[in-house]
Amino acid sequence: MDSRLYSQTLGYTGKDGEQTGSPLHAGQVVDRFRLEEKLHVGGMAHIWRVSEVNHSGDSRLPLIMKVPRIKGGEDPATIVGFEVEMMIMPMLSGAHVPKFIAKGDFTRQPFIVMECIEGLSLKPRLDDAPLALDEVIEIGSRVATALHDLHRQHLVHLDIKPSNIMFRPDGTAVLVDFGLSRHDHLPDLLDEEFMLPMGTGPYMSPEQVQFVRNDPRSDLFALGVMLYHFTTGERPFGQPDSVRGLRRRLWLDAMPPRALRADCPPWLQEVILKCLEVKPERRYHSAAQLALDLQNPSQVALTRRAERLQKSGAIKTFKRWFFALGDEPGQQRDKASDQLARSPIILAAVDVDNATGELLERLRETVRRIVVTEPGARLACVSVMKTARIGMDELVDEQGQSLHVKQLVGLKHWARPISKGLNLDEGRLTFHVLEASDAAAAIVEFARRNQADHIVMGARGASGLRRFLGSVSSQVVAESDCTVTVVRAAGAPTLEPPA
Structure with a gap:
């Protein structure tokens, strides 16, 4: 990569080494974007607020254009870094990155147009x-x-x-x-x-x-x-x-x-x-x-x-x-995704109060088999304490003991054979009692908020009421973003992918 090549392509070099052959200015149209206002001048790029000349669906977003500050012969890393960003941004999506809109080639005018995130940085x-x-x-x-x-x-x-x-x-x-x-x-x-x-x-x-x-x-x-x-x-x-x-x-x-x-x-x-x-x-x-x-x-x-x-x-x-x-390690062959694959978060949703002994044992064995194949896995054991949608809840039992604490103790008791059998240290095993009126929604939200990779839960036997109202497990399967394994008391575990 030779920054002088880009100097020859884009124009001549000014006194400070920055390209000055065709300086950008407010009101100018670059491809289909009009430069409205220069927002920031950084060490490596100018940031412009822009609008799209030919309106499209994406034009409703506030947009910025990032233009590299190219210094002839001085800073090739700036050019390469901008080229890297132009390759990477179209590959990314979701709420945690600005939405990519367009890019311009180095042979004409290099730029990246993206969603403008309002507000300041940290x-x-x-x-x-x-x-x-x-x-x-x-x-x-x-x-x-x-x-x-x-x-x-x-x-x-x-x-x-x-x-x-x-x-x-x-x-x-x-x-x-x-x-x-x-x-x-x-x-x-x-x-x-x-x-x-x-x-x-x-x-x-x-x-x-x-x-x-x-x-x-x-x-x-x-x-x-x-x-x-x-x-x-x-x-x-x-x-x-x-x-x-x-x-x-x-x-x-x-x-x-x-x-x-x-x-x-x-x-x-x-x-x-x-x-x-x-x-x-x-x-x-x-x-x-x-x-x-x-x-x-x-x-x-x-x-x-x-x-x-x-x-x-x-x-x-x-x-x-x-x-x-x-200690000079060689370049690793692993990809970023390989490291994540070895370090999943497994969520075990356990109904400690209502599940049968057989179902709890089957669920425990299924969780154990999954965790044993993932040496870097984190196991989060979750139980939902049902609360009333309307009215007051009883927070203690007949003996005056906290129902929340009682459920937490039951959850830890359920997990003890797993932790002992696999020698899990405390850093890899956590317990959570969620208080919610909708158990399925609470499990799905916890899994989503904590980015769980796999939910393992039990499903009780069929009944007329269960068929009429639907089951917690079926709702979790339908609404979850990750893999869900449903363990049934009468039969082998079945893998149900999310809808």
Whole structure:
């Protein structure tokens, strides 16, 4: 890739090295888009508000055009990064990315037209750090949810930072700027053409420093850096501006957040430091598993990470430095989607109060068989405590015991043989009692919110009332976005895909 080639194609180079042959201006029409107002001038691109000349269905969206700042002979990475983004954006869909509209070729005028996400990025919030803990947790949960959606679309972002995160009016996190990203189904031009680590210094993962660009857990490291900064007001690894400085994170760990902020709870420190582990395999296996912990603090399994109040000692640091000297991992062959496939969230929906012993045993055995084939799986055991649509609910039984706690105990009792048989640690097994009038809707919503990959649930035997009203399992099958396995008491388990 030679930036001088594009200089010759697009015009001559001005004093500052930027293309000036045909400068863009308000009112100009580029392809079918009219430039209305220049919104932003960044180091790598101009952002214009545009309108579509020939109205179409997509023209109702507010639109922006991103145009690269091409500097002749100076910054080929800018050109390659923009080319990467032009390839990647049409491959992505959903609420967590701007809707792609059109692109222009480098032979005429390179640009990308996309949906305009109203509002500011997270970058201004850095000036307000440390933030309230509730806001830190909410930001982390929403961004982790967005990351998991992109990872499922075979993308590793590789440049997660506050300036690349925006929010829709309903609070949905939107990730932008895919110039450094890698997609499983596209050539990795940055890896092919450059021999330097690619990313933003404070947020780069150790493996990115070592030229590994295909691990989705790199994005979890960057999110951990962001959560650390929002929690403490400090960057965990400073702001290095050299490869030598970047490599220090291979052996130097961050000051524990609780040492900088006394009201940081141990569970949040556990989550943040787990994201910042040097070895990817010691981090969360998926962004969905991280989001699940952030949404369920009481379920976070605490380790020594949660107790730390100072950095590692000199001897341990020296050992890390010594082993890091020769630790240069080769490029992984796995795709981003392969890592996610090994780290599913399995949701076991258990009716602990009404299911027969036979059905509970069959359900337990089915769950056990599924989990045993997925070494990185997270098992979320869910039970629904039915509440009345109208009127008051009894929250205690005849002995005055909490019905919620009673159901939670029953759920844990059901799962105990699974956890013991498979030696599941607490970090891979969580329990949730949902209070809802509609059990099926509660299960579907929990699965969707926590991005479950597989729901396993039981179905009671046929009856006239069940045929008339419909069953919880059939409703879950019809409305769920993921695979649903329905286990029946009289017969073998059957796999019912979602409608």
